[in-house]
Amino acid sequence: MKKLPVAVLGATGIVGQHLVSLLENHPWFEIAALCASPANAGRRYAEAVQGRWRPPRPLPSSAARQTLRECTPPLDAGIVFSALDSSVAGPIEESFARSGCLVCSNAANHRMRRDVPLVVPEVNREHLSLLEKQGYGGGGIVTNPNCSTIGVALAIAPLHQKFGARKVVITTLQAISGAGYPGLPALDIIDNVIPHIRREEEKIETETLKILGLPEIGADIAVSAQCNRVPVSTGHLLNIAVELEARAAVEDVAREFEEFNPLGDLGLPSAPARPLLLLRDPDRPQPARDRDNGGGMAVSIGRLRQDRVLDFRFVALVNNLIRGAAGAALLNAELACLGARKSM
Amino acid sequence: MKKLPVAVLGATGIVGQHLVSLLENHPWFEIAALCASPANAGRRYAEAVQGRWRPPRPLPSSAARQTLRECTPPLDAGIVFSALDSSVAGPIEESFARSGCLVCSNAANHRMRRDVPLVVPEVNREHLSLLEKQGYGGGGIVTNPNCSTIGVALAIAPLHQKFGARKVVITTLQAISGAGYPGLPALDIIDNVIPHIRREEEKIETETLKILGLPEIGADIAVSAQCNRVPVSTGHLLNIAVELEARAAVEDVAREFEEFNPLGDLGLPSAPARPLLLLRDPDRPQPARDRDNGGGMAVSIGRLRQDRVLDFRFVALVNNLIRGAAGAALLNAELACLGARKSM
Amino acid sequence: MKKLPVAVLGATGIVGQHLVSLLENHPWFEIAALCASPANAGRRYAEAVQGRWRPPRPLPSSAARQTLRECTPPLDAGIVFSALDSSVAGPIEESFARSGCLVCSNAANHRMRRDVPLVVPEVNREHLSLLEKQGYGGGGIVTNPNCSTIGVALAIAPLHQKFGARKVVITTLQAISGAGYPGLPALDIIDNVIPHIRREEEKIETETLKILGLPEIGADIAVSAQCNRVPVSTGHLLNIAVELEARAAVEDVAREFEEFNPLGDLGLPSAPARPLLLLRDPDRPQPARDRDNGGGMAVSIGRLRQDRVLDFRFVALVNNLIRGAAGAALLNAELACLGARKSM
């Protein structure tokens, strides 16, 4: 089957680089265009990321040779991945949607729009149907959540589906790569913690509800988040306490985590074998050791136990660059293409 | 007024060193004996801590010259500070109590004993009266809490006294110095977080209740803790969510924090001007910037706001070596001496 | 004696903040004006450094209240400290010199000018006489060296004076605060070393010669530097190998380090008791433990030994913010005022 041409907007940033890396040898997609700011347009991709390439695998040679283009339609691509900064992403993404592309966006701009699906494929793939209401003609915008929220949503979803979640208290310990590049000054975070990330708590509290299909106001679930930045390169650790509607034992919760696999038979190339890994070691998950579980697409869970205040506490780790950003947008694109591919 | 002779048990460890440092030029106390393990007994103190001295101020020359003794009574000291490891502290502390000393202990061994006061002077100084029930004759044991617990107790106490605390959900980000020396291997914590500290959560959950004068079973307050170790040298950051019995606005809570000063007029040398500092910057407190507030004896509080699940969330920072250990034992000793000094 | 009014240019940056901190309660000087970029001019100093104050001691309340001014003469100050960025320092410093001020500059712009003294008071205070050749009227410019160079110059000077230095091979391990704020992105330096600091090696190689009174071309001393950035907050560690003209034993070199104290009787307030501290522990000096030796004004030396290639190797540690920047400019000002004060 012929590969679908795709484009990456914001290809020189950290998330854009990870998209380029994940798209190397992708079975369904191939990169037709890499786009960046006007300042970088016209340069070779290899030159633009010279000395700044972050993904663990080397810069793919095919991408290295590409000449960067401006973020303006039309591009010869049916799917456009947006790793743009939210300061510019809004109108650019709309212009590509209007030009007929499916925009798979990692930016926050359109996430909370009523007609824009905010999708975690394992949780709410039916929300993709919102695309039909967007009025962009053949194009559309689908978004993935904030890099912390996606970990919360994946961990809470099976519990909510089975037992009904009522209250969720989250404390995050987030990696510095979540702030992009250059991001945090080293002087601010060496031997330090910063107990605040701008607008992050609000995103977790509102995006989680939308993903779970709940109204922001009047939802049965209350979500509270406190975010901290810690001196860790990659991997957001989420400390979660949850109160459930139905009674459940620890083993019941463990089973829901372990058996959660709603994409099991769909064959999406970027879906991990299991989206949730329940670790039994008493001191896991840890960012340095578990961030690459499932190729960075699995959320690792540990320290599950009953709680004295709410019902259960546990810790979840999400790779903020893969499952929390580049891999999330890619999985959304794969999901959106599934129907089209089956009919071919 | 003549200074009281005191001894330090476990003087070569991190907490012991900080006690030695804090006792330099203390207006009430002077060091009569420094004690350590049999392996170190007989060595000069300067030699035993050679290359391992941790406090920010230099090793006091008077302490440097002292010859280390074994941890065996009698010593010519009315007050004995115990910075011993919990693996040996229990019987040693008892032997000193029996010999007529007041043992001010930082170790966990006797903290939860019914007849042993677990004291934070600003919170429950009346618990000192338990000393009379110990049956050690003129001696006794008074303990200070675990290095995280003391931050929780100080932050919750004014809210509990005014509004009644009902539920407290705590997530800690704790510094590596809390594990003593050698403590954590560098390989385990560089670029990493460990979401578990052995027996720490249990200590926070039980000690807090005892300090607040509540029974562990049947208390009106439920306390839940999740502890994380982060790559920070000193300063435990506590993320706290609290539910109160009475209604309160954010300003009411802020006022209780700011006006909390129950030791105000007692003249204890190690008491900070204010035990709680409410910071208004949106990204404070931070370990690197706030751990020395109030000479390491003040707990810094920030990010106070209403919460969607419980009533309020805030962040508190406690210097685990000073207010959480050496300074806590010292303040307890000062409190215990207060009556005696006044009668002189 | 009445205190001299002084001004600080670039008062909001890291070096400027340290100058403000060091000037608190200075016996000779008092702050008459704090100056910053036009964007900050008109704001209260406390407001401008809100949340960004770096020195270990709290922001002095007298400085906190000052209103920031633009970096334009005239100011009511005889001495002007320049902590300006080199992108703007050049002409501003000249304008103040022309207006009759003595500019004590930490910036690189004028350091290598033939008529500008580059002074380390313990090494080449006689170079101050260059001030008379500058033609600025009553004003002038005196500079202190780069934050690494000053450590090299202080360590090499006594050896050069006694034995004649021939070859100096330097490898630096430099702290991130040397790059100012925001400086290095955290993502670039966490769990990493960067073996390059822009223009730093050249500065060490040329400034050292000028301080030692040698021509850059044709000097008898060859100096070679390789600079590395390491994940340390403050304290530049210098690994130095040196070849001497005269024969010397290790004890001879040690004695020169220990007896070096050319400012001994001058009474400069910021001069440390001894500029060089020779440490005997085999694993010292270390940034975390020795950066504050001598109030940050002493250079700590260790690991002195004979070498298989050159004559001796040793390690020197310089506090890049104090002795390497703010304290260096302040000591130069004190030196320059010495004559004036004596005649008063």
Place this chain on the structure above:
Amino acid sequence: MKKLPVAVLGATGIVGQHLVSLLENHPWFEIAALCASPANAGRRYAEAVQGRWRPPRPLPSSAARQTLRECTPPLDAGIVFSALDSSVAGPIEESFARSGCLVCSNAANHRMRRDVPLVVPEVNREHLSLLEKQGYGGGGIVTNPNCSTIGVALAIAPLHQKFGARKVVITTLQAISGAGYPGLPALDIIDNVIPHIRREEEKIETETLKILGLPEIGADIAVSAQCNRVPVSTGHLLNIAVELEARAAVEDVAREFEEFNPLGDLGLPSAPARPLLLLRDPDRPQPARDRDNGGGMAVSIGRLRQDRVLDFRFVALVNNLIRGAAGAALLNAELACLGARKSM
């Protein structure tokens, strides 16, 4: 061709774990036995490394199932890799050599013995002939150098062969994993550098000469090393200055680095495509970005330039766990088997 059965001594340590990881799917070798201390013997390998597995790839399932044995011959293995600690390695390695095994050792114990080859395959593979002089019968001991030395030897070898090396001045910035596990306490290295590693400088200075085939006393080359421990997990950075006998331009030196490939056609499975990678970016190599170059088997070189004191300076990075330890022993084993395999 049937795979050779091999054993790993010290399989639970960091280097042993990396050997187990590198041996997974090795085309020539298969693990017949994993050996550890008596305390661990009898346990499943998976259980013994539970929560302590360090290599980036997951624990191989075949190794996971193995039952650990004591480090005592006989084992059903022709090649025995020793990742033992030097406190026990000496006699154990000899016992295996006497039992007829080829011991490929990463331990320091026998490295400097006259009849034991200290081999870097690209540099001195002819030294393997020393095996015949050992008198162990069919068995023998071959060693690889210290984790820093191997980087020095690989970088200096091509220059020495072409131009003759005269003087080598080395300053290392070494990762904490070089000290094994538990290794350094986190409190000693967070925000710090330690300018000393016990016995490391001596190893670099003597082992390098032996590898280059030179006598320790009377060699034409003088080697000087100063070692520092830096807060980096993996990757030793070597700052090297070298003086050559013959004249050479920078391009000449660069060419020798780039064309150095003496194993080019031998087909050793663990040999990297090129042992030396010359990087042109001005701020490379960096541990975090270059430690995995060539699968961890390539030494990355950068910052090559002429020097003011010696002839050239450059920076080299060696992965201390792969090329500096596990991979070095493995490559030695492959080299030793080459003849045997060819005759098959």
